[in-house]
Amino acid sequence: MSTAPQLVVHRDKELMAQAAAARLITKIVDAQASRGSASVVLTGGRNGNGLLAALAAAPARDAIDWSRLDLWWGDERFLPEGDPERNVTQAREALLDAVPLDPERVHAMPASDGPHGSDVDAAAAAYAEELAAAADLSDHAPVPSFDVLMLGVGPDTHVASLFPELPAVREKDRTVVGVHGAPKPPPTRVTLTLPAIRAAREVWLLAAGEDKAEAAEIALSGAGEIQAPAAGAYGRTRTLWLLDSAAASRLPRALYPPASA
Numbered sequence: 001m002s003t004a005p006q007l008v009v010h011r012d013k014e015l016m017a018q019a020a021a022a023r024l025i026t027k028i029v030d031a032q033a034s035r036g037s038a039s040v041v042l043t044g045g046r047n048g049n050g051l052l053a054a055l056a057a058a059p060a061r062d063a064i065d066w067s068r069l070d071l072w073w074g075d076e077r078f079l080p081e082g083d084p085e086r087n088v089t090q091a092r093e094a095l096l097d098a099v100p101l102d103p104e105r106v107h108a109m110p111a112s113d114g115p116h117g118s119d120v121d122a123a124a125a126a127y128a129e130e131l132a133a134a135a136d137l138s139d140h141a142p143v144p145s146f147d148v149l150m151l152g153v154g155p156d157t158h159v160a161s162l163f164p165e166l167p168a169v170r171e172k173d174r175t176v177v178g179v180h181g182a183p184k185p186p187p188t189r190v191t192l193t194l195p196a197i198r199a200a201r202e203v204w205l206l207a208a209g210e211d212k213a214e215a216a217e218i219a220l221s222g223a224g225e226i227q228a229p230a231a232g233a234y235g236r237t238r239t240l241w242l243l244d245s246a247a248a249s250r251l252p253r254a255l256y257p258p259a260s261a
């Protein structure tokens, strides 16, 4: 059952990142208060890393008990460990190296020089097994019920490494797949699939900047998930689009309340 997208539009990308970071702090603190721990899926890209940097600078940052937070990734560039282009490398620089996480609870996707070598499909299968091992019977797929799964939205409406018309967005069974020939470099990636994304309690889509206006318009105007993967990204209890005014500039005004001041 898809949850209709809710939209929140902020004045600019800086405010969107700060507001989204504040929203994430509250969500994590509430999850930890009610279930003892929280589970969040991070995204790469400028908007995703901008949110992490805003979180690192947030005064309320350490209301989070970092030792009881599980971090996963929605996708990863299949590059050697430590490559500056890897999403986990950029997340560490933006936030992770500054907070006392439990290293056992930081679940990076495999690197191309890891135990699976250059076999991205084996790397994807291994991550699927790690997710399944962390799931429990109450979950809705062989993945944990993530409290928040964040996705940056690409200018072509891709999310994670699910690109329009490519095989990965069509996957109905596996939770993690390898991607070959991605149009956004690097071409080889590991990604969660739509079934895995849809197991999350909440899915937050991040879209800031003029270059996302067309993607937001397409994805929110009824396009199909194969042509517009962002249209297929929704959570079990909530689907939230976090935009700035520039990215929302082509949306019907009735779709969202007045942008925040």
Ligand SMILES: O=C(O)[C@H](O)[C@@H](O)[C@H](O)[C@H](O)COP(=O)(O)O
Pocket: 043, 044, 045, 046, 047, 048, 075, 076, 077, 087, 151, 152, 153, 154, 155, 158, 159, 160, 161, 184
């Ligand atoms: O590995 C990646 O590149 C990201 O996970 C990707 O899905 C990203 O979130 C979008 O491409 C948006 O990126 P920007 O926010 O930089 O536009």
